[in-house]
Amino acid sequence: MILRAIHLENFGLYAGRQTLDLVPRGRSVVLVGGRNGAGKTTLLEAVRLALYGRRALGYRVAQSEYELYLRRRIHVGGDEPCTEASVGLEFDYAEGHERNRYVVTRRWTAKANQVAEVLHLEKDGAPVTSVPREEWHSFLHELIPPGVSQLFFFDGEKIAEIAHDGPDEGLGEAVRGLLGIELVDRLQTDLGLYLARHAKGADRAAAERYEQCVRELVACDEDCQRLSDDVDELRSVHAGHERRVQNVRQRFVSEGGDAAGQRISLEATRAEVRGQIGRRETELKELAGGLLPFAMAPRLVKRFADALHEAGDPGAEVALAVLRQRMLEWKATAEPTREAAWKKAHWDDLDRFLNTEGASKVGAELSWLEPGERRSLMARLEEVRGKTSERARLLASDLSAMTNRLRDLEAELQRASGQGTDSVLEELNEAQIQLSAAEAQLKARQEDLRHAEYRRSTLQREKRKLEEAQVEARDAAGRVSLAQRVGSVLQRYEEQLLDLKLAQLKAAFVERFNHLVRKDNFVADVRIDRATFDTVLIDADGRELHKSSLSAGEKQVYATAMLWALAHTSGRELPMIIDTPLARLDSEHRTALVERYFPAASHQVIVLSTDTEVDSELLDRLMPNVSHSYHLDYDHDRRATSVRPGYFGDTDGSHDALQQA
Known part of the structure; x- marks a missing residue:
């Protein structure tokens, strides 16, 4: 897949119609610079919104919430209020041995208390007719699943989420989703339902x-x-x-x-x-x-x-009985001689005491x-x-x-x-x-x-x-028996597939982590629990390196390497969009990512950065891999962002595809 262009019209901070040409020109990196609040994250947001619509906001977002979101994303900085906005995405996508060009445009208009949205989808210059218009949303979701896109189109928060010291929440879901294991689960469920519907008698x-x-x-x-x-x-x-x-x-x-x-x-x-x-x-x-x-x-x-x-102490009750018998003999014989004048009340008190002591032996119950x-x-x-x-x-x-x-x-x-x-x-x-x-x-x-x-x-x-x-x-007989055998085979297949994919993921992660951390053989292996997907790093001497023992920079590198390995192991050829990837890194790890990750992360890498992340020194290191660059220039008076060629004013005349209305 190649992202060819992003089209924005009165969306967020972007006034009028603006287009960013994203086609790599012999080099893989397209660099987009902008200070905080200039609209870098808005570009990533526009890509997700164009592809997924309401699903871009979450799995179960109400239509009213979505309409409110669309209304708020209409540009408000001009002299005259806008009532219409749109986002569009143009991309090439290979299906089989054939590459097709898609253009998806999502336009909405706010009138009174209503928001009307229109989705338009073209394939090779003509509206898509092989899929009914009402199913275009589902078609786009199947083309580029939302769960997959989160690991190719991500920001610094995604890296921070994976880098935190707790369990790797979401890693298991990413592994099963990216590597196709969820399809086996679906087949097992379907077989289970088939067997359930054909059960008889006591099995019902x-x-x-x-x-x-x-x-x-x-x-x-x-x-x-x-x-x-x-x-x-x-x-x-x-x-x-x-x-x-x-x-x-x-x-x-x-x-x-x-x-x-x-x-x-x-x-x-x-x-x-x-x-x-x-x-x-x-x-x-x-x-x-x-x-x-x-x-x-x-x-x-x-x-x-x-x-x-x-x-x-099982002899306690026996001892108590002997004591009682000896007391009765002493009372009857007066041997040995008693010095005190014992009356009947004294003997009654002593007898009650022994009876009470005997009744309190609750230990017998245990x-x-x-x-x-x-x-x-x-x-x-x-x-x-x-x-x-x-x-x-x-x-x-x-x-x-x-x-x-x-x-x-x-x-x-x-x-x-x-x-x-x-x-x-x-x-x-x-x-x-x-x-x-x-x-x-x-x-x-x-x-x-x-x-x-x-x-x-x-x-x-x-x-x-x-x-x-x-x-x-x-x-059971016939088809039910066959379904049972298939279910057993699927279960073994899932286990073997998971082991195979985890082995591939571990190898890819170790290679990429050592490549980024700039320490040869810093990690020799990684153990990923096949049930919980918790990860433990193993050094060259076989010692365990828990994530919490890594430095802050190494944790960020760990998260980046894991995302990179997941993307590689998935086998999907998707571009990378990375928003503010260096904010939490020191200078050494920033240099490692600029030199070793950005150029190799994918065939197309769109980096959204501030001038403090990719500064002049890092820019010099990155430039040999930069196809072209843009600068997001925010005008405080107009309250609007304009897209200009060059990285923070460094116009080189190579950005002839930039258009601004």
Whole structure:
């Protein structure tokens, strides 16, 4: 696939009609430069919108939300308000041995409370007729699946998502989607449904449960996809608020002097204290889910321990009976001689005591426990009375102290806020409030996603068990028997295919990671769990290198190499669009990506960068691989961006394909 051009008309910051020619001219890289807020991400947004329409915003976005989005993306910077906008994409796509040229244009008009959208799709200069117009959306999705495009058209946030220290969420989905394994799952599901519909007698209940399980799984997949899209969108919003807070904070530092410096120091301390509080709360929750509840009932624990101890001494009851018999003999014979004057009330008290002691032997109820089990229970009870209680007290004390410390810091921050830079400080406070709200919303949606993924995992396990039960059944004949054998073969095929593809992915990743990190044999192998897709790097000496042990730059390189390896292993010939790829890297790793990744990532690589990412030094290194470049020039007075040839004013006269209306 080759992206030939992007057409924008009154879209976002772009006023009028503008076109970027993207056809590589002997070199693979097309460089687009623009400062923050000039419209680089808008270009990536336009590509996704042209191809996927409403699906570009998420899996389950309501039509009303989509129309509101389209209305807001109409340019508003001119003297006269615009009511119409469009995005278009022209590209070549090879099908079999034939290359076809497609032009997709998405135009919309806002009138009153309605937004009317029109999709136009051409193939080789004529409207597509082989597919009904109402199915053009689906045709584009099949041509370039949205899930695949996310790994070819991505921004720095995608790299950050893969580079984080937690599990590789989404890597499994990417592997199964990119490498075609989901097709095998679909075939197995279809076979399971076929077997379910042909089941008879006692198997009918299991068959009905299987069909219900499939329906629930489809609904759960939709929920997971929707929540995943929501999480991605909220991550983007959260990142935007983070950037705003950072920008305002920089202004505050430059304008506020010592007060601003003091505030930043206090904020750093507050963030550290909040992190400590979060870690101790997590540990306290883990204790609460374990032995801590027993520590809240020390008398009950003691009684249980005594009962266990007594259950381990089967001679206790015999000793008690002997004692009672000896007491009766002593009462009858007075031997040995009693010095005190024992009355009937004394003997009655002693008898009641022995009766009560005998009745309290609840340990007999636990005599069925094996000695090893009793020892294990005793050890856990000792842990409750010892370490667990003490640890809980320490955690509670730490939490109380840290909460007081946090309250003091908040007060100090409030006092530091009163020293100058009032307007900037007010803006900073507002940005931080918005950031906190976005963070809370993101965490809540991530929690919803985890619950949905757990539900999906549970349904998948149940579905697999039902499929295995169906495959193992041998009483069916004819086509049912054949379907069972095919299902068994498909299951083995999926396992072998996954092993093969993971082996290819690992080899591709190791090669690319070492190539980018500029350390020969820094990583000798990588282990990818075939169930969870968690990754562990292996060095030349066979030692494990967990992702969390890598430097910040190496984590970014890890994410870039993984995306590169996935794209390579997928076998799809798609161009790369990379938005702000170097923002989180140091100079050494930036140089590595410029020299080793951009020129080789794909046959066409469109890099959207600021002048601080690809600066003059890196530009000199990249230029031998640059076909041509553009500069996004934002005019504050017009509130509009114009596309000009050259990278930040370096016009070389080679951009004759640039058109501007």
